[in-house]
Amino acid sequence: MSNVIEEAGWKFHWRLTESAGIMVYLADYKGRRVLWEGSLPYITVDHQRETLDPKDDPGEIHGPWWVPLGTRTIQGPVRVQSFRGGVELSATFVAGPYQYTQLWRFHDDGRLSPWVTIYGPGVHDQHTYHPHFRFDFDLDGARDDAFERFEEGRWQRVDSEGWFPYSGEADEAGNVWRQVDFGSGASINIRPHQWDDAEVFAIRYHDGEWAPYSPRAGAGTQPFPAAYVGAEALDGEDVTLWYVAHVHFDQSFPYTAGPWIRIEGLAS
């Protein structure tokens, strides 16, 4: 199967990684570069105890765990399918009681849906999934970008790296964060799933600076991507975004986490 797909106004490449699921790279929309690389580096899982009395609740006594989504956990092939108005990639990963279907959906109107459907029983009901998506958007070039979030009723520029949780505010289309390219005026708009309890880490790009093989930065330290957050300026630079969801298991599973992404302002 060829790993380059041209359909629905998109041209993109993909490959199956060792640990970060299906990676999409060098993605263009209407002939313009949008994405250098995007992947699902990890889904960590942590556990809570089921107790009715807060006095008896010991808190989370165990740490998190995770299993790589990649060549050793994939079930069957990566599927490429057309749908009305677009094309999608999907793959299913299984590790015992944890099961995931990763999706990349490309729409002809400029929408992009990097999602993951989570199912499987886990080891017991009281557990929470933390899927981490990583996006290195290069909208019409790597630099000359800015990161903005919707706050106090309008879009506001963010000067330096940081952690930006969804506060409940969004623009009329539901977008909460966006990456803007100065040269073209085009933007990548990110709308979280209502129940994702999402947050975005905005980090200045450095070659090789990502942790493809672990969220664990070291004992007693922040995990990745929080460990990357410093005080570097973002304005006018190359920006990397991590979208992290927090999804508690309950009987409404399966649950599909991940953002809606829409490219706007790219003239062909």
Add this chain to the structure above:
Amino acid sequence: MKKKPAKAAAKAKAKPPAKLAPVAKSAKKPPARRSPDVAKADPALFDPLTPGEVADALRTLTEDRRVTAMAKVGRYRVICAEPLVVKPPHWMAGHRLARIVAYDYAADRAVDATVDLDAGVVAHLDVNTSQPMLSRDEEMLAIEIAMTDSRVSEKLHMGEAPQAMLHYWGRVPGDLSFARRSAAVVFGRADGHASIVAVVDLLDQAVTQVVPAELW
């Protein structure tokens, strides 16, 4: 989906301290610095490494003087070997690069190396305390250790077997797995029901915890 109190608690645990950047109130546009070269990147650089490229990268790494101790003692595991692509204007842009991550058990450190396959050199080397994912060898070792531990075997029922091997770390410093390389082996039935979780210390190659799955 219903929200539960546990979700909020879990979220609070997962979040780092707030590091919100100051928000500019005026969207002042800086001067443009165009870098269109990323649009000309060679897609072939992202292709998976061939077996020969992996072997080449590992040979180059283990011959590097900076990791002589690791290679000589031989107590290391190669975790992963994948292509790495850097953007222009970096000097390695356009080079075929391999990223090799290994775990050095003798030094209890992770080795993260970038090998320039075009030049045949280790272009970048970082030795750190991060905990990369488990290698396949380590997963198999964890199962073997757990299966031969009497505290595990005496709790297993007919038909129960290892379901999953997970990279695990403890939350509190008093937990051995807080700072030591560890795996969790989940045992259960083929229908997905989990019965026991065994935590394996990969440094000492010993089971440190056996916990009924419902109490995990």
